[in-house]
Amino acid sequence: MSEHSGTRVDSAQGPMHTGSGNIYFTAGPDLRESDRPSFRSIADDQLARLRRFLVAPDGMGEARSRLADTGTVILDGTPGSGRTSAARVLLREYHQDAGVLHELLPGEEGELSLKHPDLVGSGDRLLLDLSAADTARWAAAQADLPTLRKAVHDQHAHLVVIMLHDSALDPDLQHFRVEIKRPPERDVLRRHLRMHGVPREHYIPYIQSDPTVENFLHERRTMREVADFADLVRRAREAAPPGDGFTQWCATARKAQADRRKNVAALVARLRESPQRALLITVAMLHGAHADIIHRATQLLLRTAGSPSDNLPLLQHKDLAERLAEISADTGPDGHVRFTELDYDTAVRAHIWDHLPDLRQHLGTWSARSVDLNDPHLTRELRDTLVAQLAGQYLRTGHGAGLASLAETWSSTATGRARLEAAVQALTCGLNDPVHGRSFRERIYQWCVNKQPRDEFAQVLIRVCADVIAVSHPDQAMLRLYHLARRERGTSRAREALWDLVGTSHRLRRRLLARLARPGRTSAELDIFLRVCDPDPLTAPYDNARTLVEESGVQDSLTACWRAVLSELQRATWQPYVEHWLHTATVTGHRGDILLDLLVAAAAQCDNRRGAAFAALYASARHAERTPPAGPARATATTDRLLQKISAAQGLGPPTTSPQAEPARGTEQ
Structure with a gap:
């Protein structure tokens, strides 16, 4: 055998060419250069925050002990008892270098069956939430649980199952069942107030006897409702004048929960001029933004919706303070604009979306143009908030497909990184929505498999797969990145994201190798x-x-x-x-x-x-x-x-x- 010269590459840091054919370089906005924290880091922070806020429900200690002894615990409990939060906190306590956190969703594209031997990797933390399953799905899952439990034991993994409440459980699984009972609502309220930074002396003397709290807790509240009320109290405290105390904060928070549809409808009816309504919508969508941003975005909304200018001389225009007073808003000492009533922006957004349907398309265009504004007051957080507010209306009214199409349109017309980030944020809102998350994962799968996305849209898909879907559904993320990578032309972004993902888990590497071994590569x-x-x-x-x-x-x-x-x-x-x-x-x-x-x-x-x-x-x-x-x-x-x-x-x-x-x-x- 004779020697033949070859090529050696060590620690390549940029593009390399080792064979025949062309090499391509793509210039333009690159989401990898963003200073945004990764969604995996955000997810870890959210789990850590959840653990700090959680008041351990009755049964938490027993569940922790059962999980430690057997690697499996099946949580039962009434809806609203905190069982889902308890499940996630239990799994977070087993965070380690090996394994990944993985929410099991049997039946979805890219998910293995509960009996598949490759479902569980060494040290994995698995969540199987069947609290909203129908009886057929619950019965099928029970039949597969013994096989899944054995794989969990063999792989030194941990499994938490949230069972369908008031349903029968097989006798062989009864040993793993632990009932979670709701903690006292006042304890939950205290914990949230403390974690929100409200000094103890401001609420401890009053929380037992405050009439507003008594009225709120009189009805049986879910843990989510108590947490939302505590957050409103926090916001009321931050906006309250000096001298107000806990009683006033709670009253303001309770008022914010009232039905304001009639009040908002009456206000909109009084605002007959386009500039007034444009300002109302802008403040609702960019609530808390600096006055300069509010002014520029309002003018942009008028142009986007096709409203003509009033042609008045500049010095005859109403000043911003007068215009804000007309919509019950004002500018604070920090120069930021807010409505005078707490959470009024939520009611305005819902009314505008529900009762001015012809404006919806213009709001999507306006939001994309707004995130592109060049202004030092337009921070990344404010851009994300604007997109989240818009996405919230699509999702609230069941128009998830419209939000997905909007994100695709933004990606196709992107001229800079800000709009690509907005598309990522829109899809992230859909993916994280408990009702629409599955349909968004399915839509992204279809995009990855059946489309040849242009570079900007491909970047958005890569980002949401690698940093959003991969957080709790790594198998689905791997499958979608694989399809993007095998059809990628001119760049290696999808392949790099895929390699990074499989580098986190031996199980994912095994699955990808098996897929690559199929005929017809x-x-x-x-x-x-x-x-x-x-x-x-x-x-x-x-x-x-x-x-x-x-x-x-x-x-x-x-x-x-x-x-x-x-x-x-x-x-x-x-x-x-x-x-x-x-x-x-x-x-x-x-x-x-x-x-x-x-x-x-x-x-x-x-x-x-x-x-x-x-x-x-x-x-x-x-x-x-x-x-x-x-x-x-x-x-x-x-x-x-x-x-x-x-x-x-x-x-x-x-x-x-x-x-x-x-x-x-x-x-x-």
């Missing part, structure tokens, strides 16, 4: 494989010293993919990756033999290119000796072992053996 999929087959995580021990490369199912996937690589790609493309395998084989003991066996087995299946594949592997090994990780002697020994295995595969030497593979975990569905 494209060159793009082979490119994905070359990065996913990094031998370092494949040989890294996990869960009592097991490794992926020792699993028979993973070995089958690796062999199939390497055979396609050796048969279909130029040596210059794959040689750097083979050399990395060879270097790893030099320093990983018996697992190094497995790596060599897999390469040889793949070459042996190359049919009419079998001899050329063997020769190319040997030449790559000789080339790899130039940069040995553990000295030239060990590198030469690795080349000799590879040659022995090649000779044995060709029937020219004694057979070689390597450690027996572990049984397969399952096949990709």
Whole structure:
């Protein structure tokens, strides 16, 4: 066999070209350059905040003990008792480096069945929320729970199930059931007030006897309703004049919960002029924004809706203070504009959306143009708030499809990063909505599979998959990123996001390898494989010293993919990756033999290119000796072992053996 020169790439930090064809560079807004914190970080912060706010319900200690002893707990409880928050806090307490938090949604695209052996990874934290399931789905889940529980036990994982209340539970599962009972509402109110920074001396003496609190708690309240009331009290305190106390804050908060539809309708009826209504809408959508932003956005809304200017001389215009007074708003000492009544903006938004339907399309266009405004007072948080307010109206009225289409339109017309961020925020609102989340995940799946999204829209999809869906549904995120990556042209953003995601979990890497091993792989999929087959995580021990490369199912996937690589790609493309395998084989003991066996087995299946594949592997090994990780002697020994295995595969030497593979975990569905 003769040596052949090749290409070696170490620690590439930018675009590289290792084969034939064109290389593309794309200029334009790049969401990866954003200073926005990742949604995974936000999700972790939200879980930590939830734990601080949670008043442990009756049964929390027993649930914690049951989860620690068995790895599984089934929570029962009435709706509104705090069982969902308790479930998430229980799982957060088992946060560790290994495994991921994963909400199980059997039946959705990209989700495995509850009995699939690849559903559970080592150290995973699993939430199965069946509190809103129908009886058929609850019965099916119960039938699968024994198999799921065994996988959870074998993988040292933890599973929390929220069962359908007032439903029968199989006798074999009764041991895992713990009833969650609602904590005292006043304790929940105290905790939330304290966590909101309200000094204890401001509410402790009054919370037992305040008439407003008594009236509010007289009816049986859910934990969410108590939390919302506490937040309104916090906001009332912040807006109250000096001298007001807890009683006044609670009265203001309670008033904010009243039905204001008639009041808002009467106000809108009095505001007959376009500038008045435009100002009302702008303050409602950008509540708390600086007066400069309110003024500019109001003018922008008038232009967007096609309202003509009044043509009055500038000095004859009403000043902003007078105009704000007409809509019951004013400017505070900080220069920011708010309605004079607490939470009045919520009522205005609902009225405008419900009773001026022809304005909805213009509001979408106006919101996109508003986030593009260049103003130091227009912060990232304010842009997000504007989009969230608009998204809230779409979702409240059941128009999730309209919100999704709007996000797609914004991405297609984006001229800068701000509008792309707005599209991400709109889709995030839909994905996080408890009613519409599933339909948004399905729509994003269809976009990823069936469309060839232009660069800007592709960036938005990549972002929501990697940073939003992946937070609690990593399998669905991986599937969507995979479809984006295999159809990607001109960039590698989707592939990089996919590689980053599978790097968080051995289970995800196993699933992706199984999918890549399917027949009919494209060159793009082979490119994905070359990065996913990094031998370092494949040989890294996990869960009592097991490794992926020792699993028979993973070995089958690796062999199939390497055979396609050796048969279909130029040596210059794959040689750097083979050399990395060879270097790893030099320093990983018996697992190094497995790596060599897999390469040889793949070459042996190359049919009419079998001899050329063997020769190319040997030449790559000789080339790899130039940069040995553990000295030239060990590198030469690795080349000799590879040659022995090649000779044995060709029937020219004694057979070689390597450690027996572990049984397969399952096949990709």
